[in-house]
Amino acid sequence: MSRSLRVLVACEFSGTVRREFAALGHDAWSCDLLPSDDRSNHHIVGDVRDILNDGWDLLMVAHPPCTRLCNSGVRWLNVPPPGRTLESMWAELDEGAELFSACWNAPIERIAVENPVMHKHAKARIRNYAEPAQSIQPWQFGHGECKRTCLWLKGLPPLIPTNVVAGREQRVHLMPPGPDRWKERSRFFPGIAKAMAEQWGGWAEEWMAA
Numbered sequence: 001m002s003r004s005l006r007v008l009v010a011c012e013f014s015g016t017v018r019r020e021f022a023a024l025g026h027d028a029w030s031c032d033l034l035p036s037d038d039r040s041n042h043h044i045v046g047d048v049r050d051i052l053n054d055g056w057d058l059l060m061v062a063h064p065p066c067t068r069l070c071n072s073g074v075r076w077l078n079v080p081p082p083g084r085t086l087e088s089m090w091a092e093l094d095e096g097a098e099l100f101s102a103c104w105n106a107p108i109e110r111i112a113v114e115n116p117v118m119h120k121h122a123k124a125r126i127r128n129y130a131e132p133a134q135s136i137q138p139w140q141f142g143h144g145e146c147k148r149t150c151l152w153l154k155g156l157p158p159l160i161p162t163n164v165v166a167g168r169e170q171r172v173h174l175m176p177p178g179p180d181r182w183k184e185r186s187r188f189f190p191g192i193a194k195a196m197a198e199q200w201g202g203w204a205e206e207w208m209a210a
Contacts, residue, residue, distance in 0.1 A: 020197035070116035097125035110155035141191035
């Protein structure tokens with residue numbers, strides 16, 4: 001590959017997706033409010049919305065805050081959990097939808113946003129909302145686990161499964177409570193990250209020639 005892409009991996013502190021694109025020779029950067037686990041100098045600590053206009057070829061939003069957007073959490077919009085208020089729940093929904101909207105409507109030709117299935121209140125708050133292009137499972141990419149993930153795609157084709165394996169364990173769902181549970185749940189699956197880099201990043205020559 002003689003032409004590399006400038007790739008921004010948003011909402012990622014682990015570096016999982018960034019490293020896969022970098023391994024193929026792309027100029028890949030991750031961005032998150034947290035510092036990078038691997039202490040890479042290709043990680044930006046801050047709000048991704050501040051750098052969406054910096055001339056990226058591809059935006060991959062690896063795991064935006066989804067607690068208030070996804071179907072599994074819609075019940076809290078009616079009856080908040082202990083210690084919380086309805087006002088704070090709806091405020092967090094607005095904040096999450098705004099981040100999703102900013103990424104989805106970024107001035108970048110090729111965009112992929114990963115998120116669980118959304119409820120109707122989230123969809124109504126996202127600018128230029130479109131239904132996800134596909135849903136995938138970790139077991140389609142070498143991980144014997146269940147965790148349905150939707151992909152919203154712009155200028156990109158759906159991912160093709162690379163390694164369908166046995167096992168349908170719900171490891172992520174069954175994680176025990178703890179202060180770092182949210183962080184572990186947000187980690188991306190390496191097999192999916194590799195497929196993204198190979199299938200989307202591997203077509204740089206074709207994209208640039210079009």
